Amino acid sequence: MSRSLIVLPDDSVLPVLSAITGATKSLRIKMFIFSDPTLMAAVVDARRRGVHVRVMLNPARRDGRKENEESRATLENAGIEVAASNPAFDLTHEKSMVVDDVAAVVQSFNWETGNLNARDYGVVTSHKHEVDEIAGCFDADWNRSHFTTGEGARLIWCIGNARQRMTQFIDEAKHTLWLQHERFQDPMIIERLVRAHSRGVKVHVLTRPVQKLKKEKLMEGVSGLRILQDIGIKIHKMKHVHLHAKLLFADNARAIIGSINLAPGSFDSRRELAIAVEDEHVIHRIHKTLHHDWERSSLLELSDDALLAGLEEYRAEVCHNNGIEDDGS
Numbered sequence: 227m228s229r230s231l232i233v234l235p236d237d238s239v240l241p242v243l244s245a246i247t248g249a250t251k252s253l254r255i256k257m258f259i260f261s262d263p264t265l266m267a268a269v270v271d272a273r274r275r276g277v278h279v280r281v282m283l284n285p286a287r288r289d290g291r292k293e294n295e296e297s298r299a300t301l302e303n304a305g306i307e308v309a310a311s312n313p314a315f316d317l318t319h320e321k322s323m324v325v326d327d328v329a330a331v332v333q334s335f336n337w338e339t340g341n342l343n344a345r346d347y348g349v350v351t352s353h354k355h356e357v358d359e360i361a362g363c364f365d366a367d368w369n370r371s372h373f374t375t376g377e378g379a380r381l382i383w384c385i386g387n388a389r390q391r392m393t394q395f396i397d398e399a400k401h402t403l404w405l406q407h408e409r410f411q412d413p414m415i416i417e418r419l420v421r422a423h424s425r426g427v428k429v430h431v432l433t434r435p436v437q438k439l440k441k442e443k444l445m446e447g448v449s450g451l452r453i454l455q456d457i458g459i460k461i462h463k464m465k466h467v468h469l470h471a472k473l474l475f476a477d478n479a480r481a482i483i484g485s486i487n488l489a490p491g492s493f494d495s496r497r498e499l500a501i502a503v504e505d506e507h508v509i510h511r512i513h514k515t516l517h518h519d520w521e522r523s524s525l526l527e528l529s530d531d532a533l534l535a536g537l538e539e540y541r542a543e544v545c546h547n548n549g550i551e552d553d554g555s
Contacts, residue, residue, distance in 0.1 A: 231508045232348035233515055234335055235467065239342050241350065242333075243268055245325050252278045254324040254364040256311065258485070259284070259336040260297050266337075270304040282368060284318045285310040311497065312367040315385070318497040319485050322360050330357045332381075332484055332501040334472045344470040345406070345519065347483045349501050349508070355380050356501065367497065384498035388486055391502070392474065393418045399427045399476040404516050406432045406473040410450035411489040419454060429459045432519055433526065434469050436533065452528050462523035472500070473512070480504050481512050 232241045239262070246253065246268040253272055260266070260283055273279045281301055283294040301308045311318030321333040335346035351357065359381050366373035375386040382391045389412070396403065396418040403422055410416065410433065423429050431454060436447045455461045463469075474482040484500020486492050503509070527533075 228352050229503055229505045229508055230350045231503075231511050232331075232333070232350065233511065234341075234346040234348075235343045236515075239264055242323070242331060242337075242348070245323065245329065245331060245350065246272055249277045249325045251326045252280075252324075254280050254282075254322075254361060256282045256318065256320050256322050256364055256367070257284070257294075257337050258317075258319050258321055259293050259338045259341070261293065262337045262339045262342060266297065266300060269301070269306070273304055273306050280307045280309070280364075280368065282309050282311050282318070282364065287317065309368055312370060314370075315497040316491065316495040318367070319487075319492065320497050320499040321485050322364070322499055324357060324361045324364060327361060328352060328357060330360045332360070332499055334483060334485055335470060341470060344468040345464065346470045347473055347512075349483050349503055351501065353380075360499070363499075382482065382484060382486070382500040382502065384486060384493050384496055388498060388500065389414060389493045392482065392486070392488075395474055395476060395480065395482055395502070396422055398480075401427065401477050403427050403429045403477075404432070404473075404475040405430070405488075406469065406471045406475075406516065406519070407488050408434050408469060408472070409447060409487045409489045410454065411446045411487075412450075412493060413490075415488045416450050416453055419459065420457060423454075423457055423459055429454075430516075430520065431459060431461045432464055432469065432516070432523060433461065435463055435526065436528070448528065448533065451526070455526075455528055461526045461528070462520065463526040464519055464523045466522040467519075473516075475512055475516060478513055479509060481509060 249272050269279060283298055286292045298308050321336055323331045329350060329352045331348055331350050333348035335341045335348065363373045375383045379387055382388050393414055399422055419429060436451060451461055472484060472486055481503050482500050486498040486500045492498050
């Protein structure tokens, strides 16, 4: 099979680990956060057995947090070439790996232990044009040179063709449309979802409680979801597993999986990557997973009272988990 699907947490880290341990010539790894010790050990071991390993890490979040410094030191101490991601972008949120120039992994998940236990997806592809495209972008970002997707791009890139490809995907939906996403903030995406609903497409949304958004993004996140809910689109939150996925699924026939959030910042200022798939075995498993998750979800309350109660509960939870004394600030 030229493409296969990774579903987390069901599949665990094993498919990615297998790809790393199977490398014989080269690994190109581009990651927003890389800290999982099992994957770190596998990458270091690949270098020890003679694989040419290059790792590109996002140096910091927009708020200044630097989550990859310790990992970078570990990799460099093992003799691995490490570079910060391309400074031409606000940040690099892409999560990808190219193995021996013959296979690639496109992911929504970071190589961070907690993320590996969330609902997330990845696609492994051996299609040459897709592998070459990911490798070409890696090399361009590594060398700080321009990478253009062009009209012939097979994959979905930010900055580049992503908004056009995603709005087209929504516009082409005829019967059903499922979205499993953390954020609903991009006005054009919201507009296309409204139009899909108005022409009779049955739209289901699985998302996270909006109080988990950053404070400055809370209002636009709430507004986007309220618009969808007000016209009759079902908005649910998952209860059995944390949601980090970025998935669009149409007509039980097509899907888009990758790192791209449905937010202006992702489309307009970040390096992001997603892949479109129609492989029957992949589609079948996505369909099964979505229905499993929907059955274990509940309606997301978006009233002012519900949001305020959720914010108080979430603040208390964050303070407790981080050993912070809640002083009401």
